[in-house]
Amino acid sequence: MTPPLDLSRRQFLAASSLAAATALLAGCAPGTATGSTTQTLQFWHLLSGGDGVTMSSLLDQVNQAQDAYRIRPTVLAWGTPYYTKLAMAGAGGRAPDVAIMHATRVPGWAPGGLLDSWDLDRLAELGVDESTFPEPIWNKGIVGGQRFSIALDAHPFVLMFNTDICDAADQLDSDGRLKETSSPEEFLDQLRAVGGASDGHALSYGYLGDGAQMWRLFYGLYAQHGLAIDLPVGGRMGIDKDAAVESLRFMQSLLDGEIAAAQNDYGSAVAEFATGKSGMLMTGVWELRTMQNAGIPFDAAMIPTIYGTPAVYADSHSFVLPHQANADEGRRELTYRFVADMLKGSFGWAEAGHIPAYLPVTSSPEYADLIPQAHYAEAADHVVYDPEAWFTGSGSNFQGEFGAAVQGVLLSGDDPAAAVDRFERRVNALLAQPNPADPEGTWKQ
Amino acid sequence: MTTTASTRAVVTGRKSTTPLRAAGVQRREQLVSWTFLAPFLITFALFLIWPIVHGIYLSFTDQSLTGAGGGFVGFANYAEALVDPIMWQSMWNTVWFTLLSTVPLVAIALLMAALVDRGLPGQWLWRLSFFMPYLLASTVISQIWVWIFNPQIGAANNILGALGLEPIAWLQNPDTNMLSIVIATIWWTVGFNFLLYLAAMQNIPSQQYEAASLDGAGAWRRFWSITLPQLGPATVLILILQILASLKLFDQAYQMLGGVASDTTRSIVQYIYEAGFVNYRFGYSAAISYVFFAIIVIVGVAQALVTRRKKEL
Numbered sequence: 001m002t003p004p005l006d007l008s009r010r011q012f013l014a015a016s017s018l019a020a021a022t023a024l025l026a027g028c029a030p031g032t033a034t035g036s037t038t039q040t041l042q043f044w045h046l047l048s049g050g051d052g053v054t055m056s057s058l059l060d061q062v063n064q065a066q067d068a069y070r071i072r073p074t075v076l077a078w079g080t081p082y083y084t085k086l087a088m089a090g091a092g093g094r095a096p097d098v099a100i101m102h103a104t105r106v107p108g109w110a111p112g113g114l115l116d117s118w119d120l121d122r123l124a125e126l127g128v129d130e131s132t133f134p135e136p137i138w139n140k141g142i143v144g145g146q147r148f149s150i151a152l153d154a155h156p157f158v159l160m161f162n163t164d165i166c167d168a169a170d171q172l173d174s175d176g177r178l179k180e181t182s183s184p185e186e187f188l189d190q191l192r193a194v195g196g197a198s199d200g201h202a203l204s205y206g207y208l209g210d211g212a213q214m215w216r217l218f219y220g221l222y223a224q225h226g227l228a229i230d231l232p233v234g235g236r237m238g239i240d241k242d243a244a245v246e247s248l249r250f251m252q253s254l255l256d257g258e259i260a261a262a263q264n265d266y267g268s269a270v271a272e273f274a275t276g277k278s279g280m281l282m283t284g285v286w287e288l289r290t291m292q293n294a295g296i297p298f299d300a301a302m303i304p305t306i307y308g309t310p311a312v313y314a315d316s317h318s319f320v321l322p323h324q325a326n327a328d329e330g331r332r333e334l335t336y337r338f339v340a341d342m343l344k345g346s347f348g349w350a351e352a353g354h355i356p357a358y359l360p361v362t363s364s365p366e367y368a369d370l371i372p373q374a375h376y377a378e379a380a381d382h383v384v385y386d387p388e389a390w391f392t393g394s395g396s397n398f399q400g401e402f403g404a405a406v407q408g409v410l411l412s413g414d415d416p417a418a419a420v421d422r423f424e425r426r427v428n429a430l431l432a433q434p435n436p437a438d439p440e441g442t443w444k445q
Numbered sequence: 446m447t448t449t450a451s452t453r454a455v456v457t458g459r460k461s462t463t464p465l466r467a468a469g470v471q472r473r474e475q476l477v478s479w480t481f482l483a484p485f486l487i488t489f490a491l492f493l494i495w496p497i498v499h500g501i502y503l504s505f506t507d508q509s510l511t512g513a514g515g516g517f518v519g520f521a522n523y524a525e526a527l528v529d530p531i532m533w534q535s536m537w538n539t540v541w542f543t544l545l546s547t548v549p550l551v552a553i554a555l556l557m558a559a560l561v562d563r564g565l566p567g568q569w570l571w572r573l574s575f576f577m578p579y580l581l582a583s584t585v586i587s588q589i590w591v592w593i594f595n596p597q598i599g600a601a602n603n604i605l606g607a608l609g610l611e612p613i614a615w616l617q618n619p620d621t622n623m624l625s626i627v628i629a630t631i632w633w634t635v636g637f638n639f640l641l642y643l644a645a646m647q648n649i650p651s652q653q654y655e656a657a658s659l660d661g662a663g664a665w666r667r668f669w670s671i672t673l674p675q676l677g678p679a680t681v682l683i684l685i686l687q688i689l690a691s692l693k694l695f696d697q698a699y700q701m702l703g704g705v706a707s708d709t710t711r712s713i714v715q716y717i718y719e720a721g722f723v724n725y726r727f728g729y730s731a732a733i734s735y736v737f738f739a740i741i742v743i744v745g746v747a748q749a750l751v752t753r754r755k756k757e758l
Contacts, residue, residue, distance in 0.1 A: 084510065084723075087510055087511050090511070090512075091510065109511075112513045113513070114512075208596060208617035209617035209702060209703065210703075210705065263597075263612065263614045264597065265595075265597075391724065396723070397719065397723050403705065404708050407617070412618075429531075433726075434507070436507075436510070436513070436724060437509060437513050439513060439514040439516075440514070
């Protein structure tokens with residue numbers, strides 16, 4: 001006879017808490033490899049919604065194509081929460097193997113040692129070099145002469161248009177593309193014509209309480225003057241006030257209540273266009289899926305060049321190497337391979353609306369057949385990013401400051417010149433502050 | 446002697462007889478009591494005392510969230526904060542919110558409590574529905590009011606439209622966004638003050654009202670002369686709790702505006718957060734929080750002095 005299991009209450013409690021702790025700790029252990037030689041790479045990104053679904057399927061694809069590595073993605077909320085966590089992980093030297101950052105955020109991070117640089121020779125061996133990227137996108141990844149980011153895409157601010165409504169307004173050419181306009185007046189005339197054929201407004205543009213939306217349109221228009229805003233470290237903002245005021249006045253003329261609703265937020269503008277109530281929508285390419293799912297007849301184009309120089313506001317999702325105190329050579333090698341695999345497989349990323357940065361993908365015949373993506377692919381050659389400074393970029397305070405300064409111009413007809421002055425004061429105050437990633441200013445470009 | 450001692454030992458739970466043994470027992474008892482206190486003391490020291498001390502230290506450095514910096518910079522952060530217009534604007538926004546929210550939060554709570562306590566049938570239903578919003582998380586009430594205040598399809602503008610008024614961009618227009626946050630906050634938290642007032646009212650002995658009625662006092666007279674004076678201590682408690690809660694303004698404002706910084710709604714707590722976690726300047730962020738702390742202490746001490754003098758008079 002076996003004696004019955006004789007546990008005292010304390011023994012029982014001790015044993016069960018030990019078991020629970022073991023189970024909990026096991027959850028912290030790095031993912032077990034499927035094969036004995038397969039390494040698991042940690043990958044952080046901020047893509048959710050439709051972009052997140054597309055990213056998951058791309059990751060499945062690269063995972064299944066080989067046995068050397070397996071990607072374990074961690075998805076964090078877009079914007080400040082993501083960048084705060086990634087910065088802290090990098091500061092601790094125990095960062096993920098690879099992460100996605102907006103290319104515009106990299107210049108603020110590179111000086112602080114939060115990022116490790118990419119080795120161009122190793123990338124070239126994998127078929128990734130200068131010749132495989134549009135020039136402005138490739139150059140954006142260089143900070144202080146070193147390469148800190150490899151772009152996966154460019155996601156510009158574009159013009160989507162309802163083909164039925166624009167056709168009824170006689171604004172399509174023989175190929176079904178939107179007729180070109182080359183001055184503010186021509187574009188406004190076109191919009192008025194579209195408004196006549198639409199049940200609601202000619203244009204949907206949501207901006208209320210959304211500094212990024214105001215900035216995207218504004219900076220694209222400003223750059224069409226052949227200008228850029230200059231933010232020298234410790235200096236003062238270089239801005240052409242006439243061009244800035246002109247761009248804001250044009251935005252005001254769009255929001256007259258006839259062409260576009262005077263008060264619209266982002267979500268309402270997207271909904272207005274998606275339900276076929278307006279002829280055009282100014283938005284980022286990431287809303288492409290939304291419109292396809294809505295089932296409306298639409299196409300997309302670059303924002304018309306109305307001030308002479310083709311320029312499109314954009315940002316790029318880019319691969320970065322968050323700083324690791326003791327980077328494992330084998331894992332780094334695999335990380336390079338992963339990035340090359342992702343770039344080569346980025347055709348799927350185009351389906352989410354983004355323009356793949358990797359030229360062999362966008363120059364393929366399949367991509368030329370991908371409509372409407374192919375209709376705005378040329379934007380990749382004319383992308384304009386945020387001016388470089390530690391405080392600029394997607395999800396930063398800079399775009400919020402812009403919104404705070406100019407919303408009154410769009411909403412209540414305030415004086416554009418006063419708004420530009422106000423924005424300038426705020427930016428100069430930021431320029432006077434040290435880069436928190438490098439407060440002593442020891443890092444030299 | 447020994448018998449008494451041992452008897453006492455049984456009564457008090459002590460088994461020792463000699464002074465030496467007594468000392469040992471005392472030590473052991475102290476050990477036991479410290480052991481029981483330890484979980485609290487450790488948590489208290491680790492999560493309250495240490496952050497306060499470390500925060501003061503940080504405010505004198507240029508420590509960054511990115512790990513860079515950390516060098517001693519003296520009073521540079523404080524000097525910067527005291528001339529930072531955004532800090533003062535945020536400070537004023539916080540005070541303005543406190544003024545705008547505290548008055549109605551006390552007055553409406555009193556009104557609701559008086560109605561429920563006196564007249565309305567089905568007391569439990571009123572109590573429940575007035576208190577219910579307070580149980581919701583700030584994220585939930587933010588979502589609800591973001592939809593109510595939606596400029597295109599929100600309930601608030603539908604009501605304005607039905608009244609023949611122009612729609613308002615409640616949360617996006619700098620002229621109305623603070624007011625919108627105040628309205629949402631009142632709806633959210635008035636239930637707590639209401640409950641405190643109701644409890645205080647129900648503690649007032651009914652004999653006083655009966656006696657007053659016999660003397661010919663009407664409902665208003667009874668409210669002014671019996672109810673209100675007896676609510677004095679409750680009002681002081683509610684006011685203090687409310688001012689403290691309002692000064693902490695952050696979550697609903699941050700969430701309802703989608704994390705967007707607006708000059709007219711940015712509270713001091715939000716600015717502390719932005720300085721530390723958006724702009725990565727831990728040192729500066731710590732300095733602002735101690736400036737805020739110092740102002741609260743000064744106001745608190747001043748208020749204590751004033752009330753004490755009143756009592757002396």
